[in-house]
Amino acid sequence: MNSLLRSTARCLRSGAAVFLPRQADGRVLSAPARLLCAAADNQKDLGEMVKKDKVVVFMKGTPAQPMCGFSNAVVQILRMHGVDDYAAYNVLDDQDLRQGVKDFSNWPTIPQVYFNGEFVGGCDILLQMHQNGDLVDELKKLGIHSALLDAEKESK
Amino acid sequence: MAITADHIRDKLIKELAAVHVDVEDTSPNRCAASFKVLVVSSQFEGKQLLQRHRMVNTCLAEELKEIHAFEQKTLTPEQWEKQKSQ
Numbered sequence: 001m002n003s004l005l006r007s008t009a010r011c012l013r014s015g016a017a018v019f020l021p022r023q024a025d026g027r028v029l030s031a032p033a034r035l036l037c038a039a040a041d042n043q044k045d046l047g048e049m050v051k052k053d054k055v056v057v058f059m060k061g062t063p064a065q066p067m068c069g070f071s072n073a074v075v076q077i078l079r080m081h082g083v084d085d086y087a088a089y090n091v092l093d094d095q096d097l098r099q100g101v102k103d104f105s106n107w108p109t110i111p112q113v114y115f116n117g118e119f120v121g122g123c124d125i126l127l128q129m130h131q132n133g134d135l136v137d138e139l140k141k142l143g144i145h146s147a148l149l150d151a152e153k154e155s156k
Numbered sequence: 157m158a159i160t161a162d163h164i165r166d167k168l169i170k171e172l173a174a175v176h177v178d179v180e181d182t183s184p185n186r187c188a189a190s191f192k193v194l195v196v197s198s199q200f201e202g203k204q205l206l207q208r209h210r211m212v213n214t215c216l217a218e219e220l221k222e223i224h225a226f227e228q229k230t231l232t233p234e235q236w237e238k239q240k241s242q
Contacts, residue, residue: 070225108213108220121206124227128205 042096046104051117054142055086058101059111063088070123071111077130081139082147115142159219164191171215172197175233182227190225196236205230 050056055078061067063075078086091098091110098110105112105119113120115138120126129135136146161179168174176196183189193212200208208230213220220226231239 070227106210108217109226119206121209124229125205125209128229 042100043104046100047117049087049089050104050114050119053087054116054144055083056114057086057088057111058091058097059088060090060092062090067092068110070109073123074111074113074126077126077135080130080148081135081144082150083139083144115139159191159222161191164193164216164219167219168193168195168197168212168215172199172211176236182225189223190227191223192227194229194231196231196233198233200230200232201234 057063057071057074057078059066059068059071059074061071066072066075075088078084089097089101091101101110101112102108107119107122109122111123113122113126120129120138126135129138136148139146161181165177165179168177172195174195174197176194178194180192181190182192195212199211203211209228212228212230216223216226
């Protein structure tokens with residue numbers, strides 16, 4: 001699974017590299033045909049990335065080591081609901097992804113959360129969904145049973 | 157262009173017909189790099205959270221290019237009254 005994610009990210013990077021032909025790592029592009037539709041590819045790849053996993057998060061840092069308070073908040077909220085199995089993409093690793101995902105969702109900030117390929121929102125929205133109970137329902141629609149439901153039962 | 161809390165407040169009042177706006181500069185040394193806003197507008201009625209946030213993002217699209225972090229809360233006047241009474 002992990003390697004699949006990595007290969008998509010790599011694919012996205014090479015597709016978007018046309019905007020920054022001289023990247024620091026001196027990547028050589030070997031598929032010229034791909035360059036012609038690089039911008040479209042970038043968005044198409046993102047379309048596939050967000051659909052491949054039920055829960056997808058674009059964040060700064062990783063779930064194990066978030067590099068921003070807002071990204072950390074998203075990780076903590078998901079953890080509270082027992083959602084551990086999700087795809088997390090670190091936008092700090094990839095400037096093209098960082099801008100690409102903002103264009104894709106028409107949303108100016110990171111983190112960004114997707115459920116079943118649908119844009120849910122950023123940190124504020126996820127937090128409010130957590131507070132008003134909507135998050136439990138939305139997870140249920142994905143077939144994910146929130147761990148908070150069990151915690152409630154135990155405390156009763 | 158330096159973005160001020162007043163500028164953000166004025167724009168939200170003007171473009172979203174907000175009846176109440178709180179703007180807080182949340183950057184560590186109040187250097188206008190990050191903001192937290194509360195917007196109360198009847199234009200939010202019947203709209204999902206995501207739509208409301210998109211309205212605010214659209215209104216402040218130019219400013220958000222300069223702002224590093226932005227938190228927002230969007231309420232209808234009715235929700236605002238309810239929250240105040242709690």
